[in-house]
Amino acid sequence: MLNLATIGSNWITECFVEAALASGVYQLVGVYSRDIEKAQLLADKYLAPHAYDNLNHLARDERIDAVYIASPNSLHFEQSKMMLESGKHVICEKPLASNVQEVRELYRLAEENNVVLFEAFKTEYLPNFAVVRNALGRVGPMKHAFFNYCQYSSRYQRYLDGEQPNTFNPAFSNGSIMDIGYYCIAAMVSLFGRPRHVSARAVLLDSGVDGAGHVSLDYGDFIATVQHSKTSNSKLPSEIQGEAGSLILENFPEGKTVTLALNDGSSQDLTLDQHENTMVYEALHFHQQVTEGNADKSAIERSIITAEVLTEVRRQTGVRFPADGI
Numbered sequence: 001m002l003n004l005a006t007i008g009s010n011w012i013t014e015c016f017v018e019a020a021l022a023s024g025v026y027q028l029v030g031v032y033s034r035d036i037e038k039a040q041l042l043a044d045k046y047l048a049p050h051a052y053d054n055l056n057h058l059a060r061d062e063r064i065d066a067v068y069i070a071s072p073n074s075l076h077f078e079q080s081k082m083m084l085e086s087g088k089h090v091i092c093e094k095p096l097a098s099n100v101q102e103v104r105e106l107y108r109l110a111e112e113n114n115v116v117l118f119e120a121f122k123t124e125y126l127p128n129f130a131v132v133r134n135a136l137g138r139v140g141p142m143k144h145a146f147f148n149y150c151q152y153s154s155r156y157q158r159y160l161d162g163e164q165p166n167t168f169n170p171a172f173s174n175g176s177i178m179d180i181g182y183y184c185i186a187a188m189v190s191l192f193g194r195p196r197h198v199s200a201r202a203v204l205l206d207s208g209v210d211g212a213g214h215v216s217l218d219y220g221d222f223i224a225t226v227q228h229s230k231t232s233n234s235k236l237p238s239e240i241q242g243e244a245g246s247l248i249l250e251n252f253p254e255g256k257t258v259t260l261a262l263n264d265g266s267s268q269d270l271t272l273d274q275h276e277n278t279m280v281y282e283a284l285h286f287h288q289q290v291t292e293g294n295a296d297k298s299a300i301e302r303s304i305i306t307a308e309v310l311t312e313v314r315r316q317t318g319v320r321f322p323a324d325g326i
Helices: 012-021 037-043 057-059 072-085 102-112 127-139 156-160 178-194 280-291 297-317
Strands: 002-007 026-032 048-054 065-071 091-095 116-120 140-152 199-205 210-218 223-229 238-242 247-249 255-264 266-267
Touching: 002 012, 002 057, 002 280, 012 026, 012 037, 012 065, 012 280, 026 037, 026 057, 037 048, 048 057, 048 210, 065 116, 072 091, 072 102, 072 297, 102 116, 102 297, 116 280, 116 297, 127 178, 127 238, 127 247, 127 255, 140 178, 178 210, 178 223, 178 247, 178 297, 210 297
Parallel strands: 002 026, 002 065, 026 048, 065 091, 091 116, 140 223
Antiparallel strands: 140 238, 199 210, 210 223, 238 247, 247 255, 255 266
């Protein structure tokens, strides 16, 4: 059993805790929040014996093997750095950090301290994402990929009303590309590797972050297109097109359905059953890497390339964060 602590007290923290406990290979021993009452409530809910409102106390607690970090994006770097330097394994929510420079430094620190650093990009570990990867050859030579994730944010109205929620605040390294656009970019990189060229456009909000955008990734023989938005909804599926047919992906970040549609008019449902909490799979992969003492080099490469692309997208679209040194 891996002794786990968490940083963050939002809904995604609870989702991961439930996934970790459901996997049967974790024991929740500690919960951190800036508000000790929130930390204690979460600890009580999941029967964790320790609650913290001091990160140094958590970092020094030798009873903790690994830490799950789900704080605002802008805090990921410093919190991960502290835990890695304290000898803790870290699973940090995507995006791992604000820019590629921070991402590279975190992986350097993980190697230096002989611990595992794992970016929590859950899509990569879903059974139905493996189905997509394994079925790529069935559509023939690749011609185009289109990944779509547009979801009207529940916080957008608050922004329009004059508030400044974290979701649309550059001080927290946020915005559409860093939130839901990340899934599209990371999935493309996971499946197809580093693109030859990146071209991006975005609709910027007055706060300075992007509300929506479009990214084109040039892979030489084919083009991959990303559509992302936090200010509108889309019902379109994602699609990978080849000369022989297409793979159609409904709600691809969750791996909801995968359909193979061939040029001869035939189609096949390739969808596998998955656990209702799709974070279970990343929890199991992280545990495996920690217990075996081997970081997944392909996942590290995907993480760094994704950060390179995200940093370039922001450069082209004019989205700047305090972490960028400006």
